[in-house]
Amino acid sequence: MLDIFSTMNISASGMTAQRMRLDVIADNIANAETTRTDEGGPYRRKNVVFQEVLNKAMGVRGGSTNTLATDQLGGVHVDSIVEDQRPFKLVYDPAHPDANEEGYVQMPNVNVLREMIDLINAQRSYEANVSSINATKAFASAALGIGKG
Amino acid sequence: MSNGIDPISNLTSLDPIKRLERIQNTQVSQVKKGEAEPDFQKILNDAIKGVNVQQKDAIQAEDDFAAGKISNIHDVIIRAEKAAMSLTMTMEVRNKIVDAYKEIMRMQL
Amino acid sequence: MNGFFNSNFSTLPAALDAASTRNTIIAQNIANAETPGYKRKEVDFETYLQQAMGDGDGLELKKTNDKHFKNIPQQLEMLKPESEPARIPELPTTAITWTLTNKRLCWQPIPYAIRH
Numbered sequence: 001m002l003d004i005f006s007t008m009n010i011s012a013s014g015m016t017a018q019r020m021r022l023d024v025i026a027d028n029i030a031n032a033e034t035t036r037t038d039e040g041g042p043y044r045r046k047n048v049v050f051q052e053v054l055n056k057a058m059g060v061r062g063g064s065t066n067t068l069a070t071d072q073l074g075g076v077h078v079d080s081i082v083e084d085q086r087p088f089k090l091v092y093d094p095a096h097p098d099a100n101e102e103g104y105v106q107m108p109n110v111n112v113l114r115e116m117i118d119l120i121n122a123q124r125s126y127e128a129n130v131s132s133i134n135a136t137k138a139f140a141s142a143a144l145g146i147g148k149g
Numbered sequence: 150m151s152n153g154i155d156p157i158s159n160l161t162s163l164d165p166i167k168r169l170e171r172i173q174n175t176q177v178s179q180v181k182k183g184e185a186e187p188d189f190q191k192i193l194n195d196a197i198k199g200v201n202v203q204q205k206d207a208i209q210a211e212d213d214f215a216a217g218k219i220s221n222i223h224d225v226i227i228r229a230e231k232a233a234m235s236l237t238m239t240m241e242v243r244n245k246i247v248d249a250y251k252e253i254m255r256m257q258l
Numbered sequence: 259m260n261g262f263f264n265s266n267f268s269t270l271p272a273a274l275d276a277a278s279t280r281n282t283i284i285a286q287n288i289a290n291a292e293t294p295g296y297k298r299k300e301v302d303f304e305t306y307l308q309q310a311m312g313d314g315d316g317l318e319l320k321k322t323n324d325k326h327f328k329n330i331p332q333q334l335e336m337l338k339p340e341s342e343p344a345r346i347p348e349l350p351t352t353a354i355t356w357t358l359t360n361k362r363l364c365w366q367p368i369p370y371a372i373r374h
Contacts, residue, residue, distance in 0.1 A: 005231050007282045014289025015223045050293040052286075070282045075289040125291055132285045133227065139281055140234055143274075144241045 006071065007136045013053065013075030014129040020078045021048045021122045025115050032110040035098045042098075043108040045084040050076050084109055189246050196239040200232070207232035276303035 024046050034043040053074030086109045094103030210228040213219045280301040290296045 004234075004278075007285050008227055008231065010282065010285040010289055012223065012227050014285075016221055017289070019221055019223075050290065052290050052293050052296055070279050073282060073286045075286060076293055121292070125288075128288050128291070129285075130223075132288045133230075136281060136285065137230065137234065139278060140238065144238060147245070 003071075004136060004140050006073075008133050010073055010075035011129045011132040011136070013077060014132075015126055017048075017050055017076045017078050018122050018126040018129065020081075022119070022126075024048050024081060025119050025122060028110050029112060029115050029119075032108055032112050032115075034108060035096075035105060042088055042106045043110070045086075045108060045110045046081050047084055048081055049079045051079040053077050193239075193243060193246065196235075196242055200235040200239050203228075203232040203235040272307075273303070276301060279303075 028045050031043040037043050053076060055072045055074050088106040088109050090104045091107050092103055093099055093105045096105045099105045207225075207229045210219065210225045214222065214225045219225060280303075283299050283301050287298055
């Protein structure tokens with residue numbers, strides 16, 4: 001049965017996922033120049049992996065994925081936080097305490113401009129989910145207006 | 150003997166209103182045999198219980214957020230909003246039921 | 259003629275259900291806008307309603323005789339003049355409608371609503 005609140009749960013899961021993405025982006029930006037971590041090397045850029053949430057079908061439904069029931073939709077959740085395996089940036093700085101023999105320092109593979117763009121995207125997605133919740137509330141309010149006027 | 154069909158009668162039989170009526174008459178009735186008819190009192194009771202559950206959930210969410218157990222503010226806001234919506238919808242259902250009752254009571258017998 | 263005021267008139271509530279379902283699907287699409295490999299979902303209610311109402315061309319009728327109807331024809335097809343014997347023609351697989359092209363009415367195909 002389609003429950004108006006389960007629609008808001010879908011958007012709530014989207015907002016939670018975007019918040020976690022924001023956390024990861026903030027981590028990347030804060031550690032954009034960290035050369036020492038607990039594992040020894042410089043900081044590796046992190047990334048979130050989203051996954052769609054589909055609950056198991058209750059009762060008998062059409063077998064193919066084209067005939068989903070709306071009560072199976074669960075929104076999105078963060079599957080894992082993975083590290084970006086691209087190589088570190090090499091910066092020539094012999095005075096740096098972490099420079100190697102040739103004077104190169106391994107810097108984190110974080111592109112701050114790219115992170116800023118991701119930040120704005122995450123913010124827009126968050127606001128889009130807020131709009132979705134407002135639209136759902138407008139649906140319910142409009143239904144309450146049946147028969148008035 | 151004509152091979153064709155009379156266009157005019159077929160045109161009327163394809164009238165949209167009649168088509169919709171055909172669909173309606175083939176639809177399964179919503180209340181199946183053996184089930185009790187929808188009871189207004191039961192509907193209202195369920196709605197009030199739902200409102201109670203949502204309100205308690207919203208108060209709990211606010212307490213958890215103040216204590217730091219919930220890290221996402223939107224969870225608190227959404228639960229509070231659900232409680233408010235439950236209350237509004239239950240009030241509307243109650244108003245409609247009371248209006249229907251008054252309408253029936255107004256009938257002169 | 260009790261068309262619109264029939265108490266069993268349930269096409270409109272069904273349309274409301276369709277709008278509400280569409281809202282849920284759109285919320286799912288928004289929440290999964292950046293999920294890799296996610297396929298956008300869509301609600302295609304009008305096509306099925308048209309088929310049920312007999313407007314669509316995909317509705318095939320069983321025939322026991324070659325002279326029986328093959329498809330439920332478009333209304334406009336019935337308005338052709340009586341100069342030729344009134345046979346029900348075979349309709350193409352896309353919906354066809356009248357359009358005004360170069361100041362002349364002619365048939366133009368329009369595509370169906372596409373699901374992913």
